[in-house]
Amino acid sequence: SKEKNLFITFVLGGPGSGKGTQCAKIVENFGYTHLSAGELLRREIASNSEDGAMLLDTIKEGKIVPSEVTVKLIQKEMESCGNCKFLIDGFPRNEENRIAFEQIIGAEPNNVLFFDCPEEEMIKRVLSRNEGRVDDNIDTIRKRLKVFAASHHPVIEHYSKKGKLYKIDAIGTEDEIFERVRPVFAACEG
Ligand code: UP5
Numbered sequence: 001s002k003e004k005n006l007f008i009t010f011v012l013g014g015p016g017s018g019k020g021t022q023c024a025k026i027v028e029n030f031g032y033t034h035l036s037a038g039e040l041l042r043r044e045i046a047s048n049s050e051d052g053a054m055l056l057d058t059i060k061e062g063k064i065v066p067s068e069v070t071v072k073l074i075q076k077e078m079e080s081c082g083n084c085k086f087l088i089d090g091f092p093r094n095e096e097n098r099i100a101f102e103q104i105i106g107a108e109p110n111n112v113l114f115f116d117c118p119e120e121e122m123i124k125r126v127l128s129r130n131e132g133r134v135d136d137n138i139d140t141i142r143k144r145l146k147v148f149a150a151s152h153h154p155v156i157e158h159y160s161k162k163g164k165l166y167k168i169d170a171i172g173t174e175d176e177i178f179e180r181v182r183p184v185f186a187a188c189e190g
């Protein structure tokens with residue numbers, strides 16, 4: 001991966017903070033490849049992989065999957081890239097994830113978005129989503145929020161110190177929020 005011209009953005013924020021929604025808009029406007037770590041894990045479960053039962057159990061409990069599993073799935077997606085501009089959505093979730101990515105991929109993100117959203121709003125959004133996700137029930141949502149609260153600070157702090165963090169107020173309409181996101185990517189063009 002070192003010889004390739006990689007450009008990586010990590011897209012972070014709690015459950016239902018709008019990561020996937022805003023990634024879709026970034027893809028439309030700026031032509032990135034969107035890799036949702038959660039989607040890659042759900043796809044792995046659906047494909048009846050060896051790890052499937054463990055992954056399903058971990059997701060139902062709102063816990064974080066072993067870093068190696070997630071990073072390998074991300075790595076597989078990154079291998080055959082055309083433009084090599086990636087949005088990595090919902091990863092890294094803790095310091096161990098972050099360090100494993102840097103070691104296995106041999107790269108760091110160029111920038112990091114953090115969608116800052118109050119818990120009540122995240123709960124409301126996830127409960128009103130209707131995609132049949134096994135983790136979109138109030139019990140699992142509470143567990144996801146606890147895990148998020150207990151693990152994201154060191155990651156955010158690390159990238160903040162490096163001057164790579166863009167904290168975005170995630171309250172407002174989808175379009176209002178995208179107008180806060182746009183300048184981060186517009187600055188990378190040209
Ligand atoms: N919505 C979006 N924007 C809105 C707005 N501005 N106003 C009102 N509504 C808005 O949005 C959520 C819902 O809100 C949608 O219905 C949307 O229309 C609406 P979405 O964009 O889907 O939010 P997102 O932040 O992507 O929420 P998601 O639930 O996907 O976040 P999670 O981080 O919880 O889920 P993820 O898929 O990343 O991970 C799932 C699980 O996989 C984790 O809990 C964990 O168990 C596991 N996992 C790992 O172990 N490791 C990883 O690296 C990644 C995942």
Ligand code: MG
Pocket residue numbers: 019020036038090
């Ligand atoms: Mg998502």
